[in-house]
Structure formats: structure tokens, C-alpha cells
Amino acid sequence: MLDxxxxxxxxxxxxxxKLxxxxxxxxxxxxxxxxxELSLPKITIGDRVFSTAMHWxxxxxxxxxxxxxxxxxxELSVNGQNTPINQPIVFSEHQxxxxxxxxxxxxYYVIVISSAEFAKYYGNENIQRLKKRIINQNYEINFFS
Known part of the structure; x- marks a missing residue:
């Protein structure tokens, strides 16, 4: 575990x-x-805390x-848009x-998983559909309880 x-x-x-x-x-x-961060063979999970404001x-x-x-x-500024940060934010390849x-x-917590590994559980067609929707979801306001 990286700490x-x-x-x-x-x-x-x-x-x-490396990034x-x-x-x-x-x-x-x-x-x-x-x-x-904990890097496992199929997934990486972690959390982060920052003290000062920064652009990333x-x-x-x-x-x-x-x-x-x-x-x-x-609120958090994501890709130039203020986003109510009560929802997961998902990014995919080349984004x-x-x-x-x-x-x-x-x-905040971070999960990184390969598309191929995710597709084993949800199907490749569903993952491709999800990737197409991800681009828009980062700009739409959604509220979840």
C-alpha cells in the first residue's frame, strides 16, 4: 500500500x-x-486530501x-464547469x-479499473455505451441522495 x-x-x-x-x-x-493507494492486480483504489486550492x-x-x-x-470545477460534487465523476481513455x-x-476516493476487466462483469457492449455517455455526464448536473 502506498501511503x-x-x-x-x-x-x-x-x-x-509517471502520470x-x-x-x-x-x-x-x-x-x-x-x-x-492500494494497487491490486485488477483495480487500484485510494483516497486523497489536499490543504490548499490547486489546478490539476x-x-x-x-x-x-x-x-x-x-x-x-x-462544488468542484471539472473541465471548466462547476459541478455539484455529490455524484461520481467518471473519465475514460483519452479524456x-x-x-x-x-x-x-x-x-475523495479514486478507483481505477481497466475497461477489459470491467467488461468481464458488465459486458463489452455496455462498457462501450458507457464510454459514449461519460463525455456528456461530466457536464450534466445530476443529483443523487
Whole structure:
């Protein structure tokens, strides 16, 4: 299990150098990030907590589904749109993620699973249909209890 605490934005950037991402701190103060991840053969799960506001940009390179599960009911800027963050946000292959994470944002969970592995449980046709809908769902406002 990966359990890392980063005390500077540079450390955070270097720690995630295997990803195609950039991150910029946008509010003053001491940067702190706590990142925990468990990488299993078929799935990666983890959580993250940030202390200062930041812009975060990356692209999903592999054929995976990247699922963000929030633990709060506030707004988050996703791909330039303010999104009520009371719902899962899903990204798939070749989709770019642009987040503006506010200061002291509560913990959120991340699940990364390959499309092929997900298709074993839900069928390839359903996964392809889901990927087509994902592009729109990140801009639509949905409310779930």
C-alpha cells in the first residue's frame, strides 16, 4: 500500500511523475497532500486530501475507467464547469481531466479499473455505451441522495 504525505507542490508533482499531469497551487499557504493507494492486480483504489486550492490537469492514457467518488456536497470545477460534487465523476481513455480543487477540500476516493476487466462483469457492449455517455455526464448536473 502506498501511503505518502507531500509537503510541497514540487514533491507532489515529482511523486506522480509517471502520470501525464501538471498541477499548480492557486492559494497561498502551506501545501499538504495525503495520498493513500492500494494497487491490486485488477483495480487500484485510494483516497486523497489536499490543504490548499490547486489546478490539476491530466489525461487518462490507458484504456481504463477513472472514477472519482466525493465525500462532500460542495462544488468542484471539472473541465471548466462547476459541478455539484455529490455524484461520481467518471473519465475514460483519452479524456482530459481539468480540476480546480478548492482549499481544504474533504477527502475523495479514486478507483481505477481497466475497461477489459470491467467488461468481464458488465459486458463489452455496455462498457462501450458507457464510454459514449461519460463525455456528456461530466457536464450534466445530476443529483443523487
Amino acid at each position: 505518502v504525505k507531500y509537503s510541497s507542490i514540487e514533491e507532489y508533482r515529482q511523486g506522480l511523475s 501525464d499531469m501538471s498541477v499548480i497551487q492557486v492559494t497561498p499557504g502551506h501545501f499538504s497532500c495525503h495520498l493513500r 490537469q491530466t489525461a487518462v492514457k490507458q484504456d481504463c475507467l477513472y472514477i472519482v467518488l466525493p465525500t462532500c456536497n460542495s 482530459e481531466m481539468l480540476f480546480r480543487i478548492p482549499a481544504n477540500f474533504p477527502k
